[in-house]
Amino acid sequence: MTARILDGAALARQIRSEMGQRAGVLASRGHQPGLAVILVGDDPASSVYVKHKVTDCHEAGIRSILDHLPADTSEAMLLARIHDLNNDPAVHGILVQMPLPPHLNPQRVIEAISPLKDVDCFHVSNVGALMTGAPRFMPCTPYGVMKLLEHAGVPLAGAHAVVVGRSNIVGKPQAMLLLQASATVTICHSRTRDLADHCRRADILVAAVGRAQMITGDMIKPGAVVIDVGMNRVPSGPRAGKLCGDVDFDSAAPVAGAITPVPGGVGPMTRAMLLVNTVEAADRAAGADQNR
Ligand code: GUN
Numbered sequence: 001m002t003a004r005i006l007d008g009a010a011l012a013r014q015i016r017s018e019m020g021q022r023a024g025v026l027a028s029r030g031h032q033p034g035l036a037v038i039l040v041g042d043d044p045a046s047s048v049y050v051k052h053k054v055t056d057c058h059e060a061g062i063r064s065i066l067d068h069l070p071a072d073t074s075e076a077m078l079l080a081r082i083h084d085l086n087n088d089p090a091v092h093g094i095l096v097q098m099p100l101p102p103h104l105n106p107q108r109v110i111e112a113i114s115p116l117k118d119v120d121c122f123h124v125s126n127v128g129a130l131m132t133g134a135p136r137f138m139p140c141t142p143y144g145v146m147k148l149l150e151h152a153g154v155p156l157a158g159a160h161a162v163v164v165g166r167s168n169i170v171g172k173p174q175a176m177l178l179l180q181a182s183a184t185v186t187i188c189h190s191r192t193r194d195l196a197d198h199c200r201r202a203d204i205l206v207a208a209v210g211r212a213q214m215i216t217g218d219m220i221k222p223g224a225v226v227i228d229v230g231m232n233r234v235p236s237g238p239r240a241g242k243l244c245g246d247v248d249f250d251s252a253a254p255v256a257g258a259i260t261p262v263p264g265g266v267g268p269m270t271r272a273m274l275l276v277n278t279v280e281a282a283d284r285a286a287g288a289d290q291n292r
Contacts, residue, residue: 002253002254003226003252003253003254003255003256003257003258003259004152004257004258004259005258005259005260005261006148006152006225006227006258006259006260006261006265007261007264007265008144008148008260008261008264008265008266008267008268008269009263009264009265009268011147011148011151011268011269011272012144012268012269012271012272013268015147015269015272015273015275015276016056016059016060016272016275019060019062019272019275019276019279020059020060020061022279022283023060023061023062023279023282024061026279026282026283026286027061029286031282031285031286031289032061032062032063032090032282033061033062033063033092033093033278033279033281033282033283034062034063034064034065034088034090034091034092034093034278034282035053035057035062035063035064035065035091035092035093035094035095035119035274035278036064036065036067036085036088036091036093036094036095037050037053037054037064037065037066037067037095037097038067038069038078038081038082038094038095038096038097039066039067039068039069039097040069040070040071040073040078040096040097040100040101040104041069041070041071041100041101042071043099046097046098046099049097050066050068050097052271053095053271053274054066056271056272056274056275057275057278060275060279062275062278062279063090065085065091067081069081071101072101072103073101073104075103075104075105075108075109078096078104078109079108079109079112082094082096082109082112082113083112085117086112086113086114086117089285091117092117092119092278092281092282092285093117093118093119093274093277093278093281093282094113094114094117094118094119095119095120095274096109096110096113098169110122110123110124111123111124115136116136116281116284116285117281118136118137119137119140119274119277119278119281120137120139120140120274121135121136121137121138121139121140121173121277122139122168122169127168127173130173130176130177131176133180137277137280137281138173138177138273138277139169139170139173140270140271140273140274140277141169141170141174141208141229141266141269141270141273142170142173142174142176142177143177143273143276143277144266144269144270144272144273145174145177145206145227145229145266145269146177146178146181147269147273148227148260148265148266148269149204149225149227152225152258154204154225154258156178156181156182156183156204157181157182157183158182158183158184159183159184159203159204160183160184160186160201160202160203160204161175161178161183161184161185161186161202161203161204161205161206162185162186162187162188162198162199162201162202162204162205162206163175163178163185163186163187163188163206163208164188164189164192164195164199164205164206164207164208164209164215164246165188165189165206165207165208165209165210165229165246166187166189167208170208170229171187171189171208172187174206174208174229175187178204178206183204186198186201186202189209190209195219196218196219199215199219199220200219200220200221201221202220202221202224203221203224203225204224204225204227205220205221205224205225205226205227206227206229207226207227207228207229207230207245207246207247208229208230208246209230209246210230210232210246211230211232211246212230212232212233212234212235212244212245212246213232213234213244213245213246213247213248213249214246214248215228215246215247215248215252216248216251216252217248217251217252217253217254217255218251220252220255220256221255222255222257223256223257224255224256224257225256225257225258225259226247226252226256226258226259226260227259227260227265227266228245228246228247228249228259228260228261228262228265228266229245229246229266230244230245230246230247230262231243231245231262231263231267232244232245232246243262243263244262245260245261245262245265247259247262249261249262
């Protein structure tokens, strides 16, 4: 068997175009969606991610504000800036790019963002809403994975989903969304014993560990759907330095039923879902304005 490729880039293109249309309608009614992105310092990877987010907004007709603050910005300054953005009616989404420099407390910073504008879905009240099944937002990467699975027609109810990784950004919310779709969910992590055995029982395997090519073909049930959230560099060999996922694509693809490539799988979906959340927030704000 050779796996069907789940083309995240194509689906993301479609979603970006839909968001462009919705943003146009909102703008014509005087409610152009707006996203504020705050970058503190000059982490090279973060700078690239932020640039992509701003470009995506521009192409979809979403207004973006990029606040690039120096690495030694004080927490008080950053919180004051977030406070101003919380009170700016033209800003519907606020994203503070992580990681922050070590002198800043990420949790305090996240909790300063209005939950109504928390398009990352990192705020504790939004995480709580997600847990109880009444989400205000869904975090971009797990949301993108759910959209990919839905688009591919993968049945989730009763399926065994194994999530490898327990981060607050991906692993935990991913497991929750799969559970809410009635999958039976196992969460594995760096301390899990017999990881390969757990993986081999998965109908749907989501790899979000951040370790290059650690999930190999022998760890995959024949016909399983494999979702690779990883974004790493090949450590050695002829492809050294090239982008790769947490899954060893070459050994996994002949075994899996469907698989996301890296790049071109989950990554573009994450970016697209940020636009979805921003447009959704603007839509709600416009509705609230109308009912005032
Ligand atoms: N750093 C890496 N991924 C993310 C993300 O999804 N949101 C934010 N704010 N920072 C990140």
